[in-house]
Amino acid sequence: MRTLVTGAAGFIGSTLVDRLLAEGHQVVGVDNFSTGNPANLDAAKSRGAYRGRFSLMKVDVQAPELTDIVAGANPDVVFHLAAHVDLRASVSNPEFDARTNILGTINVCEASRRAGVKRVVYAASGGSRYGVPARLPVDESCPVGPLSPYAVAKLAGEFYLGAYAEMYGMAPICLGLANVxxxxxxxxxxxxxxxxxxxxxxxxxxxxxxxxxxxxRDYVYVGDVVDAFVRAAEAPVAVVGTYNIGTxxxxxxxxxxxxxxxxxxxxxxxxxxxxxxxxxxxxxxDTSRSERDLGWRPAVxxxxxxxxxxxxxxxxxxxxxxxxxxxxxx
Ligand SMILES: NC(=O)c1ccc[n+]([C@@H]2O[C@H](COP(=O)([O-])OP(=O)(O)OC[C@H]3O[C@@H](n4cnc5c(N)ncnc54)[C@H](O)[C@@H]3O)[C@@H](O)[C@H]2O)c1
Structure with missing residues (x-):
């Protein structure tokens, strides 16, 4: 697979990059290094076997250049993980949060659409999308109720991807992650x-x-989470929507x-x-839907x-x- 990973230098993004490279896929990483650590990608950059299969672009997901980067990578799958992830900072500065998490996601949707990408796998927030659910564990049919600017912005990303699926036939999968x-x-x-x-x-x-x-909280191990990303990428194109990823x-x-x-x-x-x-x-x-459609369940x-x-x-x-x-x- 040819893949593009936004947020490639982050905690989950870099673990996903290593997994994709280990499985023989091509990866273009995108990150602005605001919280990402370049050292997270040392293995990806240095291991000889990966030469030619990995490149890294320092760019903001809101930048107009993203369109050319996605077009140049010509990916089969875009994994969109870049985000402002600090919930409490989103409370004190909701505009900054929305610029990265909403406008950045719209830019990823647009760049993917223009490049003809069908499958976008998005790191949604399963921990915050339901607010205070009536029952636990909560499944995807429960009404959403985001209670912070971060939660609203991450959910907006899901809605944009849903709209792009309707408008342009994109096949997005939003993984609603628990506490990774x-x-x-x-x-x-x-x-x-x-x-x-x-x-x-x-x-x-x-x-x-x-x-x-x-x-x-529902704590889920990062290795299990990247397994869900890979399964989502490889799922039949008819599999779309939001999938809880937790324990x-x-x-x-x-x-x-x-x-x-x-x-x-x-x-x-x-x-x-x-x-x-x-x-x-x-x-x-509740991860029954992920188990049924993605064949995923947590192992650790x-x-x-x-x-x-x-x-x-x-x-x-x-x-x-x-x-x-x-x-x-x-
Ligand atoms: N860690 C969790 O428990 C958890 C739970 C639910 C959802 N998520 C989602 O998973 C994704 C990855 O989270 P993480 O825990 O690895 O966080 P992280 O901060 O380690 O990774 C985020 C990456 O995105 C990059 N980034 C931030 N803003 C950017 C921008 N404007 N342009 C380009 N790159 C940018 C950062 O530099 C960083 O490398 C996020 O989308 C987050 O909302 C994480």
């Missing part, structure tokens, strides 16, 4: 609680739990903290702060994924000078 975690998630960001807690514990900084720790399991923030602390051999308690605007109390996604259990993430964090996070002592004392 795993190696390469930024430990300095606000979104990835597993990377944030793990990094805090490794560096001896206090970890903050917002609220009393009883809020729940269906709710885990409290307090339990996640304890699992990470145990994986690191730590026993320190987190501090608590008040719940932040735009945050949900509970979410979990949370404890296993946490161990893999913690192993990776140890290689990128600097422990404090007294770290060994701190471990022995605990």
């Amino acid at each position: 975690y795993g190696p390469r998630q930024s430990p300095t960001g606000e979104a990835g609680v597993i990377a944030v807690f793990g990094s805090a514990l490794l560096t001896g900084r206090p970890a903050t739990v917002y609220g009393d720790g009883t809020s729940t 269906g399991i709710q885990t409290t923030v307090a339990d996640v903290y304890r699992m990470i602390a145990r994986a690191l051999g730590e026993s320190s308690e987190p501090r608590h702060a008040t719940v932040r605007t735009g945050e949900l109390q509970a979410i979990a996604l 259990k949370l404890y296993e994924g946490i161990h893999r993430t913690v192993s990776w964090l140890r290689t990128v996070v600097e422990p404090p000078s007294n770290y060994e002592g701190a471990c022995r004392a605990s």
